[in-house]
Amino acid sequence: MIRVLIYNEFVHERESGNKAGEIYPLGIHQAIADFLNKEEDIQAETVTLDDVSEKVTAEKLKNVDVLIWWGHMRHDEVPDSVAETVMEAVLNGMGAIFLHSAHKSKPFMRLMGTSCSLIWRESDDRERIWVSAPYHPIAQDIGPYFELPADETYGEPFGIPSPDETVFIGWFSGGEVFRSGCTWQRGNGRVFYFQPGHETYPTFLNQVIQKIILNAVHWTAPSYRINNCMDCPNVPRPEK
Numbered sequence: 001m002i003r004v005l006i007y008n009e010f011v012h013e014r015e016s017g018n019k020a021g022e023i024y025p026l027g028i029h030q031a032i033a034d035f036l037n038k039e040e041d042i043q044a045e046t047v048t049l050d051d052v053s054e055k056v057t058a059e060k061l062k063n064v065d066v067l068i069w070w071g072h073m074r075h076d077e078v079p080d081s082v083a084e085t086v087m088e089a090v091l092n093g094m095g096a097i098f099l100h101s102a103h104k105s106k107p108f109m110r111l112m113g114t115s116c117s118l119i120w121r122e123s124d125d126r127e128r129i130w131v132s133a134p135y136h137p138i139a140q141d142i143g144p145y146f147e148l149p150a151d152e153t154y155g156e157p158f159g160i161p162s163p164d165e166t167v168f169i170g171w172f173s174g175g176e177v178f179r180s181g182c183t184w185q186r187g188n189g190r191v192f193y194f195q196p197g198h199e200t201y202p203t204f205l206n207q208v209i210q211k212i213i214l215n216a217v218h219w220t221a222p223s224y225r226i227n228n229c230m231d232c233p234n235v236p237r238p239e240k
């Protein structure tokens with residue numbers, strides 16, 4: 001069983017008049033949990049900004065195989081200690097998937113160590129997402145490309161360290177391109193960033209997007225964990 005924890009800020013969906021609340025009445029986190037929990041080998045739970053300090057602790061993350069993170073306007077309200085805890089859990093082997101505007105979340109920025117900046121625009125551009133690594137497990141059953149009728153435009157330069165693999169490259173009808181799906185090994189843990197998913201579009205209800213997130217859960221889930229990534233021991237000589 002792969003144990004997944006989905007963090008969503010859950011702010012836009014509760015703002016009156018925001019389309020996010022119509023598309024995701026129970027929140028983006030619940031929409032993601034709903035399709036993941038249809039899988040026999042996945043058990044998905046959720047956490048929001050309201051209870052992130054209680055539910056994202058070192059002790060609790062020992063029982064999480066993959067953490068999925070969606071945040072946007074309230075990155076700063078996530079305590080630094082939570083971001084540190086997430087980073088250490090990843091270094092110990094927990095998988096992490098960062099969605100859309102989580103590129104500026106504290107845990108992602110800590111894991112990357114760079115600006116994670118990009119250019120953006122809300123203009124209903126169509127996006128064509130090309131599979132640039134067809135051999136990668138995250139791209140399984142996706143085909144050469146797929147299209148989203150509209151999402152927020154993200155464009156290069158994307159201030160990330162060079163990915164281990166760029167699995168998807170997005171092209172927008174406004175002209176921009178973007179490294180839309182990227183992976184990194186961090187310590188014992190695997191990290192995947194995936195660009196689609198602005199809150200005012202039904203992106204997480206799209207079956208191709210759901211399949212990619214499902215593939216990413218399987219790929220980032222650890223085969224084993226370590227528990228001492230932060231140790232720096234002084235040791236005796238192995239040779240007598």
Ligand code: ZN
Pocket residue numbers: 100101152197198199
């Ligand atoms: Zn957005």
